[in-house]
Amino acid sequence: MTTRDDHAEHRPVTAGTLAHRVPDLGGLELLLAVARVGSLGGAARELGITQPAASSRVRSMERQLGVALVDRSPRGSRLTDAGALVTDWARRIVEAAEAFDAGAQALRDRRDSRLRVAASMTIAEYLLPGWLLALRAQRPDTAVSLLAGNSASVAERLLADEADVGFVEGLTVPTGLDSAVIAHDRLIVVTAPSHAWARRRRPLAAEELAATSLILREKGSGTRQVLDTALGGLARPLIELSSTTAVKAAAVSGAGPAVLSELAVREELAMRRLIRVPVDGVTLARELRAVWPTGHRPAGPARDLLTLTRG
Incomplete structure (x- = not known):
């Protein structure tokens, strides 16, 4: 039935x-x-x-x-x-x-034929070249363009779809971006050997550093943001420059003290073209981050580059 x-x-x-x-x-x-x-x-x-x-x-x-x-x-x-x-x-x-x-x-x-990278200056100058060489070995047919600027400009390029992935050094992640920590860095105070601070026997106090006119990166840079936040404000800049290399060259010339990434001054410290000045009462550590537009996790060459940064 x-x-x-x-x-x-x-x-x-x-x-x-x-x-x-x-x-x-x-x-x-x-x-x-x-x-x-x-x-x-x-x-x-x-x-x-x-x-x-x-x-x-x-x-x-x-x-x-x-x-x-x-x-x-x-x-x-x-x-x-x-x-x-x-x-x-x-x-x-x-x-x-x-x-x-x-x-x-x-x-x-x-998508895989090109990769547009935006990076803040320290990362662009001292870390990205090695990462991009490793990426080229993996993806020889991918054309890579690098746009270097401060952390604020990196965010602007990503949000305007002018870059596929970015790297920044600041304390905060700009609105509209997701991020991942890829490395850690520390800022240090350096001067030319001829500067009085190079002969100090005691560490520099944080208050004295904050009150001193320094050779600084421009506003919007991750380095300046970290320094300003750590010291609770900065004196008027002695000189304001738009790249890490320019700040370093000015410090080497004896123009005045500067605060730079350890990554940027290793060679100058080894050759004693710059002298490290210890500082008490402040921590100048920072995180280096990869960033991308919220909800758009990197794919293809951008994903591979992120993997290399953690290698």
Whole structure:
């Protein structure tokens, strides 16, 4: 005796989204393989799945569509009339999916052909060259452009879609950006050997540093932001310059004391072209961060570059 529920089991589902009403691509590819090789076992081998898995997938499609698709017998499997018709439709869907996949690959290839990096000055000058050389070894066909500026300008470029990934040195992450810490750095006070601070026997007090006119980076730089926050304010700059290299050169020339990243002055300290001045009462450590627009996690070359920064 046939019940109402027996009919309902084979009735096509008409509600819900297409994703619930149309078999997935794996099932459609299996159906095409059955039509091509003439057996469910052969189709399973061609697609690299087990025969039980293939049988289960066919049964799932039959329940979903409400029609029998494959007749199974000891002699093999063949498509039913409905199965042949569904297979014809499936062929068009799979061809469209292949075209979609080719288009998506073309988009990935275009994305992967270039990488736009924006970085604050210390990172751009002392860390990124090594990272980019390593990236080139991995992705020789990717053209890389580097836009160097202060931390504020890095944020502006990312938010204007002028860069794919950025690197900053400040204390805070600009609004609209997500971030990850990639390294740690410390600012130190340096002077030329001829400066009076180079002959000090006691550490410099934080209050004296704050009250001294220094050679400084411009406003908006991560270095200046960290220093200003740590000291609770700065005296009027002795000189204000727009790059780490320029600040370092001015300090080496004897123009006055400066506060710079340890990364930037290793060579000058080793050669005693600059002298480190100890400071008491203040910590000038900072985090170096990778940044990107909120909700747009780096992909392709940008993702690979981030991996290299943590290597």
